[in-house]
Amino acid sequence: MSMGRFLLKRSLQGVFVIWGVVTVVFLLRFITPGSAITFIAPLDASPQLKRQIAQELGLNQPIYVQYFDYLWALLHGDMGYSYISGTQASTRIFARLPATLELAIAASVVAVVLSIPLGVVSATRRHEPVDYAATTFSLAGISTPNFWLGIMLVLVVAVGGPLPTSQRIVGFGEATTMLLTEGSLSGFVTWLRHIVLPAITLGTYFTALITRLTRSGMLDELGKTYIRASRAKGLPETLVRYKHALRNTLIPVITVLGLQLGTLIGGAVITEQVFAWPGLGTLIINSINARDWPLIQGSLIVVGTGFVVLNILVDALYAYINPQVVYE
Numbered sequence: 001m002s003m004g005r006f007l008l009k010r011s012l013q014g015v016f017v018i019w020g021v022v023t024v025v026f027l028l029r030f031i032t033p034g035s036a037i038t039f040i041a042p043l044d045a046s047p048q049l050k051r052q053i054a055q056e057l058g059l060n061q062p063i064y065v066q067y068f069d070y071l072w073a074l075l076h077g078d079m080g081y082s083y084i085s086g087t088q089a090s091t092r093i094f095a096r097l098p099a100t101l102e103l104a105i106a107a108s109v110v111a112v113v114l115s116i117p118l119g120v121v122s123a124t125r126r127h128e129p130v131d132y133a134a135t136t137f138s139l140a141g142i143s144t145p146n147f148w149l150g151i152m153l154v155l156v157v158a159v160g161g162p163l164p165t166s167q168r169i170v171g172f173g174e175a176t177t178m179l180l181t182e183g184s185l186s187g188f189v190t191w192l193r194h195i196v197l198p199a200i201t202l203g204t205y206f207t208a209l210i211t212r213l214t215r216s217g218m219l220d221e222l223g224k225t226y227i228r229a230s231r232a233k234g235l236p237e238t239l240v241r242y243k244h245a246l247r248n249t250l251i252p253v254i255t256v257l258g259l260q261l262g263t264l265i266g267g268a269v270i271t272e273q274v275f276a277w278p279g280l281g282t283l284i285i286n287s288i289n290a291r292d293w294p295l296i297q298g299s300l301i302v303v304g305t306g307f308v309v310l311n312i313l314v315d316a317l318y319a320y321i322n323p324q325v326v327y328e
Contacts, residue, residue, distance in 0.1 A: 003316075010315055014308045021304035025297045026070055030063060057083070074301070080294035089294040092283065093302055100279035102172050103271070104264040106195050107203030108257065115207045116246075116253070119214025123222065124241060134211060141208025150201040150274035157197065164194050166276035198275045202268055206260050213256060217249035251318070258314030262307035 037050050037059065054060045058069065073080065079089040122134035154165045168191075170178075175187030221227060222245050230240045269281035276282070280299050287295035 007312070007316055010312045014312050017308050018301075018305050021308075022071065022074065022301055023067075025300045025304070026067055029293045029297070070297075079298035079301075082295050083292045084290050089298040092295060093280065093298045096278060096280050096283045096299075097302065098171055098173065099168055099277060100265055100268050100272070100281065102195065103198055103202060103268050103277060103279060104261060106199035107206060107264050107268075108261055110199050110203040111206035111210055111260075112257070115210035116214050116250075118207075118211045120218055120241070120246060122211070122215045123218030126219070134215065138208040138212045138215075141204045141211075144204060146201055146205065147270045147274055149204055150198070150271055153197050153201060154274070162193070163197055165197065168194055168278055170194075198271050198277050201274070202264060202271045206264065209260070210253060210256065213253055214249060217252060218245055221245040221248050255314055255318050258310055258317065262310040265303055265306055 037053050037057075051060070058066060061069070070080075077090065079093065081087065082089055082092060085092075118134045118137070122131045125131055157163060170187045170190045172191055175191045178184050178187035218241075222241075227240060227245055230244060231237070265280075268277075268279060269284060271277065272279045272281035273285055280303065283295060284299045287293075287299065
């Protein structure tokens with residue numbers, strides 16, 4: 001199977017997965033306790049007023065009618081209107097998306113910068129103190145809940161210190177604009193100060209995971225015949241480790257990086273709540289509390305679609321960098 005047919009097949013599979021996500025997200029409204037009308041209507045609203053609200057929102061229609069209306073609206077880019085604010089759901093969702101993407105990418109950068117060197121050092125100095133330290137760090141990072149780590153960072157590092165504990169005063173786009181138009185780095189400094197703690201919190205598990213993956217991959221590569229042959233030829237050890245062994249180790253690491261980026265986008269909910277980061281996670285939590293279903297459904301669909309798209313891109317990238325992959 002050619003690369004083009006492979007991508008077409010994966011894209012069609014992705015479309016069906018997204019349709020499944022939309023269906024599940026739509027049905028959540030009917031199986032979740034509580035009614036949106038209860039939150040929209042005044043506390044002393046009469047039954048007649050509640051019926052009128054339900055009719056205006058189309059909530060009195062049969063479930064299959066609501067489902068097909070919702071699918072038709074999504075195909076036209078319409079996610080509905082917020083029950084609480086009356087604004088377009090898509091406008092509010094895509095206004096929050098950049099903050100979540102910034103946090104997820106920053107957490108990935110933190111993870112890559114820390115984990116790959118740790119994994120390499122741990123593998124090349126096996127059974128030494130640095131190896132035990134890296135292994136202990138990996139175990140602790142995988143076992144530590146994000147919300148607990150975030151709270152500890154707020155209490156121990158940030159209180160009374162130079163790093164802010166909440167909000168996002170300047171976004172990456174605004175900081176870039178300030179640099180290009182005014183030649184000022186103050187926007188980037190402010191952005192970095194606010195994103196450091198959330199990125200560390202969100203990226204710790206990811207860092208531990210990649211460290212273990214890099215270590216195991218390096219150990220496997222260093223024991224192969226071509227590595228022994230390279231050493232027998234007299235190649236420098238640095239060249240053997242970093243040009244040959246590490247390059248082959250990074251193939252599965254790149255795959256995990258892409259998949260975990262999608263996980264980070266969806267998993268940023270708790271971290272955003274701890275640090276009051278104005279992203280999709282905070283929007284989802286606030287919408288759940290208010291039973292604002294257009295915002296809940298739209299946010300989950302965006303996260304699910306992003307995860308599917310990243311999976312397809314990772315498959316394509318893996319097939320590109322590893323010619324031995326068989327397209328199926």
